[in-house]
Every structure is written in C-alpha cells, then in structure tokens.
Amino acid sequence: MSDITYLPGKEPHENEHRLIFKNVDRKGWDPKIRTYLAEGGYEMAMKALKMKPQEVIDEVKASGLRGRGGAGFPTGIKWGFIPPNNTKPVYLICNCDESEPGTFKDRYIVHQDPHQLIEGMVISAYAVGAHVAYIYIREEFPEAAIILEKAIADAKKNGFLGKDIQGSGFDLEIYVHRGAAAYICGEETGLIESLEGKRPYPRIKPPYFPAAIGLYMAPTIVNNVESLCHVVHILRMGGEEYIKLGTPRNSGTRIVCVSGDVKNPGYFEIEVGKVTFQELLYDMCGGPKDGRTLKAVIPGGSSSKILRCNETFQIGRGDDAEEMTFWQLPLDFDTLAAAGSMAGSGGVIVMDDTRRMSWILNNITHFYAHESCGQCTPCREGSTWMKKVSDRIEDGKATPSDVQVLEDIAYQIDGKTVCAFGEASAWPVEAMIDKFRDELVGETSDDNDTRSAERIAQEQFLSSVPQ
Amino acid sequence: MSSKIEAPRPRSIDRSKLSYVSPSAPKDREVPKPRLIDRSDVEYIRPVLTVLEKNVHSPVTPGVVHFPQFKITPTLEKAANKRIAQYPDDQRRSAVLPLLHEVQHRHGFISPESIEWVAEKLGIAAIKVVEVVTFYPGFRQKAPGKLHFRVCRTLSCAMGGSYELMGKLCELTGIDRGSADTHKDPISVSPCGSYSVEYAECLASCGTAPVCLVNDDFHEGVTPEKAESLITQYES
Ligand SMILES: Cc1cc2nc3c(=O)[nH]c(=O)nc-3n(C[C@H](O)[C@H](O)[C@H](O)COP(=O)(O)O)c2cc1C
Ligand code: SF4
Numbered sequence: 001m002s003d004i005t006y007l008p009g010k011e012p013h014e015n016e017h018r019l020i021f022k023n024v025d026r027k028g029w030d031p032k033i034r035t036y037l038a039e040g041g042y043e044m045a046m047k048a049l050k051m052k053p054q055e056v057i058d059e060v061k062a063s064g065l066r067g068r069g070g071a072g073f074p075t076g077i078k079w080g081f082i083p084p085n086n087t088k089p090v091y092l093i094c095n096c097d098e099s100e101p102g103t104f105k106d107r108y109i110v111h112q113d114p115h116q117l118i119e120g121m122v123i124s125a126y127a128v129g130a131h132v133a134y135i136y137i138r139e140e141f142p143e144a145a146i147i148l149e150k151a152i153a154d155a156k157k158n159g160f161l162g163k164d165i166q167g168s169g170f171d172l173e174i175y176v177h178r179g180a181a182a183y184i185c186g187e188e189t190g191l192i193e194s195l196e197g198k199r200p201y202p203r204i205k206p207p208y209f210p211a212a213i214g215l216y217m218a219p220t221i222v223n224n225v226e227s228l229c230h231v232v233h234i235l236r237m238g239g240e241e242y243i244k245l246g247t248p249r250n251s252g253t254r255i256v257c258v259s260g261d262v263k264n265p266g267y268f269e270i271e272v273g274k275v276t277f278q279e280l281l282y283d284m285c286g287g288p289k290d291g292r293t294l295k296a297v298i299p300g301g302s303s304s305k306i307l308r309c310n311e312t313f314q315i316g317r318g319d320d321a322e323e324m325t326f327w328q329l330p331l332d333f334d335t336l337a338a339a340g341s342m343a344g345s346g347g348v349i350v351m352d353d354t355r356r357m358s359w360i361l362n363n364i365t366h367f368y369a370h371e372s373c374g375q376c377t378p379c380r381e382g383s384t385w386m387k388k389v390s391d392r393i394e395d396g397k398a399t400p401s402d403v404q405v406l407e408d409i410a411y412q413i414d415g416k417t418v419c420a421f422g423e424a425s426a427w428p429v430e431a432m433i434d435k436f437r438d439e440l441v442g443e444t445s446d447d448n449d450t451r452s453a454e455r456i457a458q459e460q461f462l463s464s465v466p467q
Numbered sequence: 468m469s470s471k472i473e474a475p476r477p478r479s480i481d482r483s484k485l486s487y488v489s490p491s492a493p494k495d496r497e498v499p500k501p502r503l504i505d506r507s508d509v510e511y512i513r514p515v516l517t518v519l520e521k522n523v524h525s526p527v528t529p530g531v532v533h534f535p536q537f538k539i540t541p542t543l544e545k546a547a548n549k550r551i552a553q554y555p556d557d558q559r560r561s562a563v564l565p566l567l568h569e570v571q572h573r574h575g576f577i578s579p580e581s582i583e584w585v586a587e588k589l590g591i592a593a594i595k596v597v598e599v600v601t602f603y604p605g606f607r608q609k610a611p612g613k614l615h616f617r618v619c620r621t622l623s624c625a626m627g628g629s630y631e632l633m634g635k636l637c638e639l640t641g642i643d644r645g646s647a648d649t650h651k652d653p654i655s656v657s658p659c660g661s662y663s664v665e666y667a668e669c670l671a672s673c674g675t676a677p678v679c680l681v682n683d684d685f686h687e688g689v690t691p692e693k694a695e696s697l698i699t700q701y702e703s
C-alpha cells in the first residue's frame with residue numbers, strides 16, 4: 001500500500017487561483033465519475049461537441065494558452081498546424097511522462113482528478129479531429145495508470161467516450177500507454193518513437209514536426225496533461241474571459257511546484273505573472289528553514305538556468321527596460337526568459353546557503369548523463385564528460401582549468417544536437433559556472449593531478465627508459 | 468642503443484611440397500568425445516535453451532525464487548491481446564512496451580523466452596524486442612528481490628537525504644553496493660533474495676522528498692530514519 005498523504009481539506013493559499021487544482025486535496029472529493037458529474041463534469045465536452053471544431057480551436061487561440069510541458073508554445077496555434085488537406089488519421093497524445101526534475105503537478109491531476117483530463121482530451125480530440133488518443137504515462141506511476149484506465153472505462157460506460165458520443169456522431173477511444181522510466185520519452189518525438197514500440201530516439205525537426213508527421217507518420221498533437229486540462233476551463237469561461245487571467249501574452253493560471261530548502265514546499269496554482277518570487281518563496285512557502293538564507297533558485301525544472309537570489313536583472317528593452325531584483329521577478333514565461341532562464345515546466349527548486357554548488361552541479365550532471373538517449377555524439381559524450389569533470393570537482397581532485405573545460409563542453413553541446421535535451425543538459429552547467437564560478441574554482445587546486453592512473457603509469461615508464 | 472633496427476625479412480614458404488590434409492579425420496585417430504557436465508544438482512530455471520538465451524544476458528539472482536518461471540498462460544495471452552488491440556492493426560509493434568510490462572509484472576523480469584514470445588506475438592524480429600528491453604531502465608533482465616526499492620536520487624530528494632536513505636536500506640537488508648558497478652548493473656539484490664535496491668531518477672514528487680517506490684507502492688517523505696519502519700511495514 002502506498003502511503004501518499006493527500007491533504008484533504010488543506011486550504012489553498014490566498015495568492016492562489018485554482019482552476020486545474022480546484023479539486024485537488026478537496027474535502028469529500030474522490031476521483032470517481034459520480035463525483036465529477038455531480039459538479040457539472042463533462043458539460044464542457046458536450047458543449048464542444050455542439051460547436052464546430054474550428055470554433056473550439058479559435059476559442060483556444062483566443063485564450064492565449066501556452067503549453068505547460070516546458071516549451072511554452074501556444075496550444076491553439078499548434079493545433080492549427082495540422083495540414084488542411086490531410087487524409088491520414090489524426091492522433092492526440094497526452095504527455096504524462098512528467099519527469100523533469102522539480103516538477104510534480106501532473107501526478108496530482110491524474111491521481112485525484114482523472115476525469116478532468118479525459119474531458120480535456122475529448123474536447124481537444126474533437127477540435128483536432130482525432131478518433132484515437134493515447135495517454136503516455138511514465139512507468140513510475142503504476143497506480144495512476146490503473147486510475148486512468150478505470151476512469152476511461154467509466155467515462156465509456158456513461159457515454160462520454162467510444163462510438164457516437166452522446167449522439168454527436170463523434171467517436172473517440174482513449175488508451176493508456178505506459179513508458180519505461182526514460183526521461184527522454186517526455187520529448188514529444190521521442191515519445192512518439194516509444195509509442196511505436198521502438199527506442200525513444202527523438203526525430204529531427206524539421207521535417208518531423210509531430211503536427212505534420214507524427215505517430216505512424218500521421219499528424220499528431222502532443223500536449224501536456226496540464227495544457228489539456230486548461231482547455232476545459234477555456235470553454236467554460238470563454239477565450240476572451242480566460243485571457244484576462246494572468247498577464248498579457250502569459251494568460252491563465254499555472255501550477256508551480258516548489259521543492260528544496262523552504263519550510264513548506266508544495267504545489268501552488270497561481271495566475272501567470274501575478275506572483276513574484278518574494279511572494280512565492282516567503283509568503284506561500286514560509287521562507288528558508290530557520291537560521292538559513294536562500295542562495296539560489298532553479299525556476300523551471302532542472303533544465304532551466306539557475307538564478308542567484310542576490311542578482312539583479314534588466315527586464316525589457318530600450319526605454320521600457322526595468323531593473324528588477326530576483327525577488328521582484330514575476331513568474332511568467334517572458335520575464336523569466338528575459339532574465340536568462342525559462343519558466344519551463346514550473347518546477348522551482350530552492351537551495352539555501354548550506355548547499356555547495358559543486359555538489360548540486362554534480363547531481364544534475366549525473367541525471368543528464370544517465371538520461372541522454374545516446375543518439376547524437378555531442379550529447380551522449382558531452383553529458384558523460386560533464387559528469388566526469390564534475391565528479392572530479394566534487395571529489396576535490398580538479399584543477400582550476402577543469403572549470404573552464406566543463407564550460408567548454410557545455411557550449412559544445414548547446415545547439416548542436418537532434419533534440420532539446422542537448423540544451424537541457426548544457427544550460428544548467430553553463431549557468432552554474434556563469435553564476436558560481438568563484439565557488440567552483442575555490443574547490444579546485446593547482447596542485448591536483450588530473451592525470452589518469454594509466455597516464456601516470458605510462459609517464460613513469462617512459463621516464464624510466466634510458467634515452 | 469643502436470638507432471638502426473634491422474627489419475626482419477619475410478620468409479617465403481615453399482608450398483609446392485605441401486599435400487592437403489583431407490577434412491575427414493583419419494580412422495585410427497580417436498575423436499575426442501564431448502565432455503558431459505553433470506547438471507543433475509543444478510536447479511534449472513529455464514529448461515529450454517533458446518537462441519536468445521545464449522546471447523541475451525539474464526543472470527540468475529537470489530531473488531529468482533520469488534517469481535514464477537515464465538509460462539505462456541491463457542490469462543497472459545488474454546491480457547496481451549487486449550493490449551495489442553489498443554493499436555492499429557498494422558502497428559502491432561506499438562504493443563512491445565505494454566507486453567513487456569505484462570511479462571515483468573507477472574514474472575519479475577524479462578527472460579529470453581519471454582522476449583521470443585513477445586516477438587512472435589507481434590510478428591517482429593526478436594532483436595527489436597531486445598533493443599527495447601536493453602534501452603529502458605524500467606525493464607530488467609534479472610530477478611529483483613521480493614521487495615524492490617527504487618530510491619529517487621535526483622536533486623530535491625538528494626537534498627532531502629536520499630543517498631543516506633539508500634545507505635540505510637543497504638545496511639538493513641545486507642546489500643553490498645560498494646563493490647557493484649552500478650552503471651552496468653543498477654540493481655543490487657540482497658543475498659537472501661528478499662530485497663533489492665536501485666536508484667531512480669526524479670519520481671515527480673519532489674515536494675515530499677525524499678521519496679521511493681517499493682514494488683508498485685509509492686512512499687513519500689522517507690527520511691533515512693524511516694527506512695527501518697518502511698521495511699518492517701512489508702514484513703507483517
Ligand atoms: C528532454 C525533454 C524532456 C521533456 N519532458 C517532458 C515531460 O516530461 N512532460 C511534458 O509534458 N513535456 C516534456 N517535454 C516537452 C515536450 O517535448 C513537448 O513540448 C510538450 O509535451 C508539448 O506539450 P505542451 O505544448 O502542452 O507544453 C520535454 C522536452 C524535452 C526536450
Ligand atoms: S540530444 Fe541527447 S537526448 Fe536528444 S537525441 Fe541527441 S543524444 Fe538523444
């Protein structure tokens with residue numbers, strides 16, 4: 001038996017604006033279809049089925065919804081990329097491979113509110129014209145896979161899935177497909193390869209943009225769990241109303257997941273851009289643990305660039321440029337991009353002054369070395385080299401030039417790989433060296449010998465041979 | 468040392484006087500008999516030696532006693548057919564992962580015969596199944612313990628003490644991970660076969676770090692101090 005402590009009755013913080021997480025931790029809530037229907041569940045799916053697919057797409061476009069999986073690409077625009085003269089079947093895939101370190105939002109949706117996801121998928125599938133949809137769920141969510149399959153069966157029994165849904169003439173089947181513990185299956189083309197029963201080697205873009213050539217070489221829309229859930233609320237509120245949430249170009253709400261060195265880590269659904277780091281980390285998470293100060297924050301999953309807590313940033317261009325401290329930064333896509341990082345998947349990892357950056361860096365490089373799929377050389381070799389050099393720094397056996405070597409490797413990966421994993425592995429290293437170079441160099445010494453044991457033996461032998 | 472080294476001159480062989488030896492062995496010479504190994508005391512786990520068995524690494528661990536030997540049963544067939552039906556008729560290969568999950572769930576690990584069964588079921592070459600099994604960390608080719616602990620080692624959990632948790636689990640279960648090459652073989656099984664440990668990457672619950680999976684059960688906030696109660700919880 002799992003001992004997951006859902007917190008029924010835990011009140012959302014006053015800064016929160018809950019749409020997607022409305023039912024998470026709610027007293028008296030359970031994932032059964034009865035509970036969901038009692039609160040107007042599947043009404044939006046019924047409403048969508050009475051609209052034209054293009055009207056649904058237009059509504060989502062009007063909402064300005066940006067994908068919550070990591071890249072932040074506008075969802076409505078992505079749906080519009082399906083070739084108009086397409087004759088092949090269209091597929092919808094829900095990306096539930098939540099494996100970006102620091103992110104833990106999809107877990108709660110699929111465990112506690114699976115019908116919200118299914119309703120979002122019905123609407124989305126109808127909009128893009130898909131009759132088969134897959135939920136690609138990571139292997140480490142075995143219970144969630146069972147919950148989802150049960151929810152799908154229940155939805156089918158109630159006529160919200162299957163043939164001729166509620167007399168609309170629209171057919172949809174949803175299947176659950178379990179992954180097998182590989183991070184790269186989160187990358188959409190890697191996911192598609194995995195769903196085809198192969199190794200998840202990502203495909204090169206162009207030409208393999210999934211919306212044109214995806215699963216079984218047919219047009220495919222891949223969306224994150226949270227993105228698909230937002231569609232339900234967009235239909236309920238209307239795109240015009242939804243875009244008023246959050247800030248311009250960064251509309252809606254999003255779930256940020258805070259972990260690491262704060263008193264109360266957890267998940268918070270906020271209006272995008274309406275909450276600053278000060279409010280998030282102090283008011284909502286209770287600030288640092290007693291007697292400590294916060295040192296650095298990774299703002300959007302471990303692939304995003306780390307920020308120092310004592311940094312100031314120039315946000316905006318020209319006359320609009322504004323100086324902001326780290327604490328004043330609002331959590332939205334554009335500000336974090338302007339600050340040199342990204343909002344990514346919403347996973348905020350906090351580190352306080354007791355943390356050594358070489359140790360943090362070492363942990364991160366181990367993750368990427370383990371998870372590189374190995375298809376392209378800069379990433380496969382580079383991620384392993386970065387791991388080895390950071391091992392050396394962490395072991396106190398490095399020389400100051402090793403920090404430079406590490407930086408060079410990172411810049412050699414960045415931009416030279418098949419998929420964005422290359423950047424995902426290089427950015428954290430680049431940023432860490434950029435922001436904490438002195439600390440890392442401080443862990444090295446000129447006296448250290450970085451030669452391998454073989455090299456030392458070889459040199460000793462050569463010097464012993466008479467000339 | 469003299470700087471001039473004399474290169475050996477190639478020896479030319481005169482083959483004109485060589486007569487070829489006929490391939491069939493002469494009658495008078497004794498042909499060595501194949502040595503028979505007495506296997507009567509070896510407990511067989513897989514009696515059929517398949518092609519894959521010779522080529523696919525599937526070492527025997529003490530955990531193997533806890534899992535039934537791979538057998539094609541009607542329930543397995545039924546579950547497999549249900550999975551295959553999820554995909555278009557001409558895309559049966561998509562069911563590789565689901566079928567392997569069905570096998571691993573029932574038999575603890577992926578054995579060579581099960582790979583051949585999956586390949587046959589889907590009408591693809593066995594190598595296409597092998598390449599999947601060897602890529603994904605979620606599939607294992609050797610039996611884990613009866614209780615398989617997967618401890619998250621990624622940043623938030625590591626900050627919360629997951630490395631210490633792993634140390635504690637190994638200490639309590641008698642697993643020696645120090646000598647293991649965890650890169651090649653991430654799973655370590657205890658000598659008694661009841662426990663095994665493995666590091667996992669971020670299990671998507673970083674807010675309740677450190678976390679771990681025990682078989683299919685998820686546990687949050689497992690600080691090293693809770694390692695003992697985590698194990699005893701399953702012993703009752
Ligand atoms: C290395 C890598 C890992 C990714 N992992 C995930 C993931 O675990 N979950 C996810 O939803 N998206 C992940 N993505 C993003 C997907 O490729 C894709 O952009 C996303 O699923 C699109 O959905 P959205 O438009 O709703 O955001 C990953 C991308 C990369 C490059
Ligand atoms: S960048 Fe890395 S993960 Fe992506 S395809 Fe290349 S080797 Fe694989």
Ligand code: FES
Nearest residue numbers: 619624670672673
């Ligand atoms: S780091 Fe352990 S669950 Fe994310």
